[in-house]
Amino acid sequence: MALPDIMAYLPIIIPLLILQVTLMITALLHLVKNERLDRNNKIVWALVIIFVNLIGPILYLIFGRKED
Amino acid sequence: MRGTLAFLKKELIEHTRNYKLFIFFIVFAIIGILSPLSAKFLPELLESLMDENITIILQEPTHVDSWVQFFSNVNQMGLVVMILVFSPLMAREYEKGTLVHMVTKGLPRLSIYSAKLAMLYLSWTLFYWMSALITLGYTYYYFPDSSTEGLLLATVSMYIFGLMLLALLLLSAVILETTFAPLLAVGGFVGLLFLGELVPVIQEWSPLQLNSRNAQWLTGLEPGREIIQSFAVTGILTVFFIAAGAALFRKKAIN
Numbered sequence: 001m002a003l004p005d006i007m008a009y010l011p012i013i014i015p016l017l018i019l020q021v022t023l024m025i026t027a028l029l030h031l032v033k034n035e036r037l038d039r040n041n042k043i044v045w046a047l048v049i050i051f052v053n054l055i056g057p058i059l060y061l062i063f064g065r066k067e068d
Numbered sequence: 069m070r071g072t073l074a075f076l077k078k079e080l081i082e083h084t085r086n087y088k089l090f091i092f093f094i095v096f097a098i099i100g101i102l103s104p105l106s107a108k109f110l111p112e113l114l115e116s117l118m119d120e121n122i123t124i125i126l127q128e129p130t131h132v133d134s135w136v137q138f139f140s141n142v143n144q145m146g147l148v149v150m151i152l153v154f155s156p157l158m159a160r161e162y163e164k165g166t167l168v169h170m171v172t173k174g175l176p177r178l179s180i181y182s183a184k185l186a187m188l189y190l191s192w193t194l195f196y197w198m199s200a201l202i203t204l205g206y207t208y209y210y211f212p213d214s215s216t217e218g219l220l221l222a223t224v225s226m227y228i229f230g231l232m233l234l235a236l237l238l239l240s241a242v243i244l245e246t247t248f249a250p251l252l253a254v255g256g257f258v259g260l261l262f263l264g265e266l267v268p269v270i271q272e273w274s275p276l277q278l279n280s281r282n283a284q285w286l287t288g289l290e291p292g293r294e295i296i297q298s299f300a301v302t303g304i305l306t307v308f309f310i311a312a313g314a315a316l317f318r319k320k321a322i323n
Binding site: 009011012013015016019020022023026030054058061062065 | 086087090091094095097098101102104105108109149152153206209210
């Protein structure tokens with residue numbers, strides 16, 4: 001794809017990236033502070049959060065927190 | 069009324085702290101952004117992947133494609149995430165026995181029930197329309213000659229369909245007491261609706277029309293009599309689910 005094409009998509013791609021990164025960082029920050037998970041679990045969740053796009057952080061925030 | 073508001077406030081704080089509202093915000097915002105993007109982007113992507121010797125004729129995408137993407141994303145992502153996240157909403161209270169204190173201190177059960185319902189409907193209303201507005205904005209930006217013909221009917225019918233599913237979710241959450249059984253109940257109900265599509269008589273009256281025919285109205289198809297039938301059935305079912313849930317919750321043994 002030519003460069004001008006990419007420029008045309010920037011106004012829509014940048015907010016999308018910001019949302020995804022916000023979600024990922026929120027989940028990671030929560031994971032680091034989470035004391036209910038042991039080290040191995042944390043590593044697995046970190047991989048899921050980082051590499052499973054969009055669904056990964058959501059899965060962690062719904063099922064992985066073990067808070068209540 | 070005061071009890072309802074107080075309980076609703078508690079629900080709002082709880083759902084903010086356990087990230088549920090945050091998840092909805094992100095998911096629905098992404099749906100709103102992704103729909104126009106994929107409508108605009110997919111044909112170009114296909115073209116660039118194609119071999120030069122093969123030519124496929126792709127129609128220039130229009131605003132209708134953007135909304136088609138929006139409705140399928142709301143169906144497959146938005147509603148699924150919302151029902152999944154809200155599925156444990158009664159089970160957790162039953163399990164931890166948190167309702168006992170409030171009921172014995174004199175908070176009417178109807179207040180609890182209506183606060184739960186208000187929480188569901190507030191979230192759906194807020195995030196669904198936020199998502200629709202984002203899609204509307206980007207659709208105008210990328211398809212400047214787009215019209216809004218039929219748009220109101222298409223978006224409102226999807227919204228009403230969501231209201232019905234959430235009422236059913238609350239009813240099954242009151243009855244079933246477990247974390248994910250309400251999710252299965254709603255899934256089973258939608259499955260039944262799809263089965264009903266095979267029978268023409270049921271299809272004509274089926275609430276499913278509200279979430280599957282949205283795109284047709286955008287292309288200028290006049291909504292016929294069956295859409296009024298569909299709205300009526302959906303409305304009756306919604307009221308029935310809400311009333312049944314309230315009646316059952318009043319008699320429910322809480323321990």
